[in-house]
Structures are given as C-alpha cells and as structure tokens.
Amino acid sequence: MRRLLLLALLAALLACRGAGAPTPATLTPEDILKRAGQAMGRLESFHFQMRHEGGTTPLMPGLDLIAVDGDVVHPGRMKATLGVKASGYAGEMFLSIDIVTIGDTTWMGGLFPGRWTAQPASVSPAGFFDPDAGMKAILEALTELALLPETKADGASAYRLSGKVDAEALRPVVGHPVPGAVPVEVWISQADYRVLRLRLQGRLVEGDSEDISRIIDLSRFDEPVAIEPPQ
Numbered sequence: 001m002r003r004l005l006l007l008a009l010l011a012a013l014l015a016c017r018g019a020g021a022p023t024p025a026t027l028t029p030e031d032i033l034k035r036a037g038q039a040m041g042r043l044e045s046f047h048f049q050m051r052h053e054g055g056t057t058p059l060m061p062g063l064d065l066i067a068v069d070g071d072v073v074h075p076g077r078m079k080a081t082l083g084v085k086a087s088g089y090a091g092e093m094f095l096s097i098d099i100v101t102i103g104d105t106t107w108m109g110g111l112f113p114g115r116w117t118a119q120p121a122s123v124s125p126a127g128f129f130d131p132d133a134g135m136k137a138i139l140e141a142l143t144e145l146a147l148l149p150e151t152k153a154d155g156a157s158a159y160r161l162s163g164k165v166d167a168e169a170l171r172p173v174v175g176h177p178v179p180g181a182v183p184v185e186v187w188i189s190q191a192d193y194r195v196l197r198l199r200l201q202g203r204l205v206e207g208d209s210e211d212i213s214r215i216i217d218l219s220r221f222d223e224p225v226a227i228e229p230p231q
Contacts (some may be wrong), residue, residue, distance in 0.1 A: 029145035029156055032159050035193040036186070037139045043161035043194070045073045047220035048080075048131045050173075055212035057174055058205060062087050065129075066094070071220075072132045076103050077227040080129070081110070100230055101130075107230050116230040131216060135195060141169040153187040153196035154219060161186045167204060173214065174204045194221055 027035075056064035063086055070080025082097045096108035101103050102119055109116040114165050121128075142163040151160050167177035182204060189199035200214040 007157045027159075027193070029147045029161050031143060032147070032193070033139060033145065033161060033186070036188045036195055037136075039193040040135065040195055042140065043074065044222050045071060045225045046218050047071050047222075047223070047225075048216060048218050050131065050214060050216045053213040053215065055209050056085060057214070058207065059084065059175075068129065068131075070099075070131075071227065073225050073227050074132075076121045077101070078130065078132070079225075082129075094143060099129075100227065102229060105229075108193055109230060128171060128175040130172035132172075135198065135216070135218070137169040137172060137215075138165050138186070138198060139195070141165045142184060142186070148182065148185070150190070151187065153189075156196060157190045158187040158196055159190055161188065164194065170200065170204060173200070173216075176206075177204050178206060178208075 014120050041061040048071070048158050049067070051067045052065075056066050056225045063084055065082055065084055067083040068080050069083075070078060078099075078101045078212075082099060084095050084097055086093045086095055094128050096110050097108060100107045100109075100116075104121050105118055106121045107118050135196055136228065142161070144164050145161055145163045148160040148162055151158055162183070164181040165182050165184050167182050170177050180203070185197075185199040185201070186195060188194070189196055197218065198216040200216075202208075202212065203210050204214070
C-alpha cells in the first residue's frame with residue numbers, strides 16, 4: 001500500500017512539474033522573416049559583398065559587374081568598389097570602379113586617380129545598385145516560404161529560408177530584370193535575426209544562364225562608417 005502511495009505521489013509531482021514548464025513556441029518561416037525585417041530596419045549601417053556564380057550582371061553594353069564590396073549607412077548613403085569586366089575590340093579587361101551614392105547623386109571614380117564624375121543616380125551605370133533597398137524588397141515580397149535545415153553563415157548559427165520573389169522587386173540589385181518569379185534563399189542569424197546572406201538563383205536579366213546565382217553577404221552591423229562626397 002505504501003509503495004502505491006509513493007508511486008502516486010511521484011506521478012503527481014512529475015505531472016505538476018511538466019505542467020509548469022513552458023514549451024518554447026516553434027517559430028514559423030513567417031515569424032522568422034518578420035523578425036528579420038524588424039532587426040534590419042533598426043540598423044544604422046552594414047557591410048556587404050556581392051558575388052556571382054555562373055555569370056555576371058550587365059551594367060551597360062561591354063561592361064559587366066563581377067563583384068561588389070561596400071558599406072551602407074542610413075539614410076541613403078553607400079560607398080562601394082565594383083569589380084567589372086570591360087569587353088571590346090581589344091579584348092577583355094578587368095577593372096575596379098569606386099562609387100559613392102548620397103541621396104540621388106552617384107559619384108564614380110577609380111579609373112583615374114583623384115578624378116570623380118557626379119551623375120544623377122537614375123542615369124549612372126551603377127546608380128541602380130542599392131543593396132539596402134534590394135534586401136528590404138526581398139524581405140517584404142518573399143512568398144512560398146519554407147524553413148530549410150539550420151546551417152551557418154560566416155560562422156554564425158542561422159535559420160535558412162527559401163521562397164520566391166517577383167523579379168521586379170530586384171531592380172535595386174540588377175537594374176532591369178526580366179519578368180518572372182526568382183527562387184531566393186535567406187540566411188538569418190538565430191541570435192539577433194539579422195540577415196547574413198541572400199542567394200538569388202536563376203535568370204534575372206537578359207543573357208543570364210538558368211543556373212546563375214547572385215550571393216550577397218552582410219556583416220559589420222552598426223560599425224561606424226563615414227560616407228561623404230568625394231573631394
């Protein structure tokens with residue numbers, strides 16, 4: 001009899017303990033994406049790198065973008081170095097072009113030391129490129145969300161989401177997209193929900209191959225960066 005009472009008491013204690021211990025809520029892909037949008041909206045600055053796998057992004061006839069390395073400061077300031085390929089009668093050359101964008105003006109330099117050319121961003125060959133606007137557009141327009149196995153990005157544990165976005169939302173990344181839905185993957189930090197990486201898969205502009213990828217890595221969040229008009 002005493003043994004039965006002890007077993008009953010133990011079962012009751014375990015039941016009470018289980019009832020009092022809350023189970024963490026499972027985050028849905030929509031929850032994670034919403035938190036990412038909020039986290040990125042609070043940033044003052046970030047560093048970015050964009051690279052290609054399986055192709056390039058055309059800037060203008062004879063000039064293709066290979067990679068970009070730069071910084072964004074809110075509101076409306078960006079500086080970056082573009083790695084480009086120039087093609088012509090003399091063959092191909094690989095060049096670096098520096099750009100600074102503040103508001104609606106983009107300065108281009110780097111081809112000739114100390115010389116910068118200011119143009120409205122709307123007509124500059126690289127004036128369309130705005131990784132901040134592109135990232136926000138992707139987070140807002142991403143549909144058909146799915147949560148992929150957890151992974152790491154730049155050594156940090158990350159949620160990995162997949163989905164699709166209308167190519168029109170990607171004008172800040174490629175300039176003149178072709179119509180259609182683009183597969184996208186997003187790596188989001190498990191620690192603070194900041195976006196660590198974006199991967200745009202497939203054809204985005206005329207001349208793209210179907211297996212091209214554009215990868216944008218984000219880092220150095222809220223580190224001090226000075227972006228001023230070139231002198």
